[in-house]
Amino acid sequence: MRLIADRIHHKYGPLPVLEDISFTVEDGEVVAIVGPSGCGKSTLLRILGGLEKPASGGALCAGEAPAGSLNPFTFVFQDFALLPWRTVAQNVRLPLEGHGLPEAEIAARIADTLARTKLTDFADAYPKQLSGGMKQRVGIARALAVKPAILLMDEPLSALDAQTRELLMDDLVHLHEQGNLSSVYVTHNLDEAVRLADKVIVLRRRPGKINAVVELKVPRTARDGTDAEMARQTKELWHLIRADAEAADREILDA
Amino acid sequence: MRDTATMPAPAAAPTPVVFRGGLFTPATSRIAGALALFGLIGLWQGASSLGWISPIFAPSPARVANALIGMAQSGELQDHIMASLARLFGGYALGMTGGVLVGLMIGLFGVFRSAGIAVVSAFFPIPKIALLPLFILWFGIGEGSKVATIAFGTFFPTVVATYGAVDNVDRSLVRMGRAFGLSTLAIITKIILPGSLPGIISGLKIASSIGIVLLIAAEMIGANQGVGALVLSAGNLMQTDQLLAGVVMLSVLGLTIGGFIGAIEKRLLVWR
Ligand SMILES: Nc1ncnc2c1ncn2[C@@H]1O[C@H](COP(=O)(O)OP(=O)(O)O)[C@@H](O)[C@H]1O
Ligand SMILES: [Mg+2]
Numbered sequence: 265m266r267l268i269a270d271r272i273h274h275k276y277g278p279l280p281v282l283e284d285i286s287f288t289v290e291d292g293e294v295v296a297i298v299g300p301s302g303c304g305k306s307t308l309l310r311i312l313g314g315l316e317k318p319a320s321g322g323a324l325c326a327g328e329a330p331a332g333s334l335n336p337f338t339f340v341f342q343d344f345a346l347l348p349w350r351t352v353a354q355n356v357r358l359p360l361e362g363h364g365l366p367e368a369e370i371a372a373r374i375a376d377t378l379a380r381t382k383l384t385d386f387a388d389a390y391p392k393q394l395s396g397g398m399k400q401r402v403g404i405a406r407a408l409a410v411k412p413a414i415l416l417m418d419e420p421l422s423a424l425d426a427q428t429r430e431l432l433m434d435d436l437v438h439l440h441e442q443g444n445l446s447s448v449y450v451t452h453n454l455d456e457a458v459r460l461a462d463k464v465i466v467l468r469r470r471p472g473k474i475n476a477v478v479e480l481k482v483p484r485t486a487r488d489g490t491d492a493e494m495a496r497q498t499k500e501l502w503h504l505i506r507a508d509a510e511a512a513d514r515e516i517l518d519a
Numbered sequence: 520m521r522d523t524a525t526m527p528a529p530a531a532a533p534t535p536v537v538f539r540g541g542l543f544t545p546a547t548s549r550i551a552g553a554l555a556l557f558g559l560i561g562l563w564q565g566a567s568s569l570g571w572i573s574p575i576f577a578p579s580p581a582r583v584a585n586a587l588i589g590m591a592q593s594g595e596l597q598d599h600i601m602a603s604l605a606r607l608f609g610g611y612a613l614g615m616t617g618g619v620l621v622g623l624m625i626g627l628f629g630v631f632r633s634a635g636i637a638v639v640s641a642f643f644p645i646p647k648i649a650l651l652p653l654f655i656l657w658f659g660i661g662e663g664s665k666v667a668t669i670a671f672g673t674f675f676p677t678v679v680a681t682y683g684a685v686d687n688v689d690r691s692l693v694r695m696g697r698a699f700g701l702s703t704l705a706i707i708t709k710i711i712l713p714g715s716l717p718g719i720i721s722g723l724k725i726a727s728s729i730g731i732v733l734l735i736a737a738e739m740i741g742a743n744q745g746v747g748a749l750v751l752s753a754g755n756l757m758q759t760d761q762l763l764a765g766v767v768m769l770s771v772l773g774l775t776i777g778g779f780i781g782a783i784e785k786r787l788l789v790w791r
Contacts, residue, residue, distance in 0.1 A: 349716075
């Protein structure tokens with residue numbers, strides 16, 4: 265399934281947040297959106313997922329969702345958004361309820377996604393018993409259980425410590441190699457973008473506009489932190505956003 | 520440091536860093552608690568036996584226990600307790616169920632919110648016992664007015680706690696529900712209700728103790744049966760042993776109800 269951002273404009277009151285954003289997420293592609301904080305990345309992702317109405321333009325989809333998909337555009341949240349009164353398995357179950365699926369299929373989907381996210385042993389644990397990394401694995405398992413066409417991830421690793429982030433990044437790379445899954449990955453962390461994405465969209469701030477689109481040619485699995493090409497691309501991206509990041513940093517907040 | 524002869528350099532032995540991390544986290548001990556309670560009763564008994572305390576104004580624990588046993592044997596105690604329990608639970612049932620329902624409406628639906636909060640804010644500060652005379656006119660001197668007072672008194676704190684609990688449910692969870700395409704009904708029953716349960720239960724705890732206060736006050740104003748009536752009439756007759764026996768029963772009643780709600784809480788909120 266393809267997701268097309270079509271001339272999206274957005275404002276909060278008089279403040280223009282997004283201006284003329286157009287791009288396409290091809291089938292099976294991972295598109296990272298990077299930019300300094302406040303440039304409108306989260307707003308853009310919410311518009312793409314139908315949680316917010318843009319002032320003009322919009323998000324389009326083309327093609328068929330995978331068979332059995334309950335929710336083609338599925339979010340993974342920075343703060344995990346797990347229900348604390350449900351166990352891991354029950355949290356994964358939540359979006360499967362109310363669709364009239366046979367109980368056997370629900371159980372199979374839960375077992376399958378828990379296995380893919382290495383959570384099988386934690387099925388009966390409550391979120392408060394889990395580390396941040398495990399909590400986000402539950403968030404990812406829940407998203408996979410609905411068989412999404414496109415994962416919409418808003419800084420999914422930003423609440424985690426550096427080592428956990430590394431481990432989950434490996435898992436995300438692996439997940440996308442299993443194929444048949446597209447993603448939009450919002451982050452302010454260039455290393456994450458360069459590690460996972462096929463294409464990086466760099467947003468400029470005030471208003472959020474596409475500054476550059478950088479294609480990453482090295483296959484995902486062949487990338488590691490020591491790769492010279494990756495280092496060069498990270499540097500290139502940093503040049504593109506440095507001035508904006510500095511401006512964002514020096515801004516006086518009036519809220 | 521030229522004067523090393525008069526000042527022998529001590530071999531600077533490492534000293535431990537002084538601990539200064541103690542916080543106010545008192546340890547609790549059931550045994551110490553029980554000892555304190557029994558110690559207090561023992562002291563009181565001792566002082567009474569030695570004649571330091573007037574048996575009329577403060578009868579000894581043994582005499583209070585005797586009065587309790589005597590009233591239990593005659594069946595009088597059970598009658599009082601049953602009369603009180605019936606009023607209390609009648610009032611709880613009306614006040615708490617109504618309170619949770621109205622609180623949920625206010626918490627969930629804009630239409631009810633402004634009106635509901637205005638009305639609740641106006642009634643909340645009234646000491647509900649002030650309405651007993653009115654309720655006597657409306658519902659008669661019998662059970663109706665007492666149950667109504669308790670119902671009314673538990674209703675408002677339950678409403679306030681319930682809509683506060685709904686307001687406090689993490690909105691990011693609601694957004695998650697929307698993003699996964701859950702129906703509004705599913706969001707209410709699977710996210711908002713379970714999320715507000717802890718707040719609702721702590722509201723019920725507060726309401727239950729308000730209910731006991733109102734029960735006793737109402738029984739003192741107009742009742743022949745009930746623990747409140749027992750305490751009042753024993754006082755009038757200078758039967759301080761029976762009076763204190765009634766007070767002991769109130770302590771037991773309060774503890775039992777609190778323990779009951781606590782047990783429900785523990786069962787329902789294992790995830791916390
Ligand atoms: N609901 C809102 N109402 C008003 N302004 C908002 C709202 N959400 C975000 N903004 C503003 O829009 C801009 C973009 O926000 P956001 O999309 O969260 O940026 P990012 O995710 O890139 O940090 C920021 O300046 C922010 O203050
Ligand atoms: Mg953001």
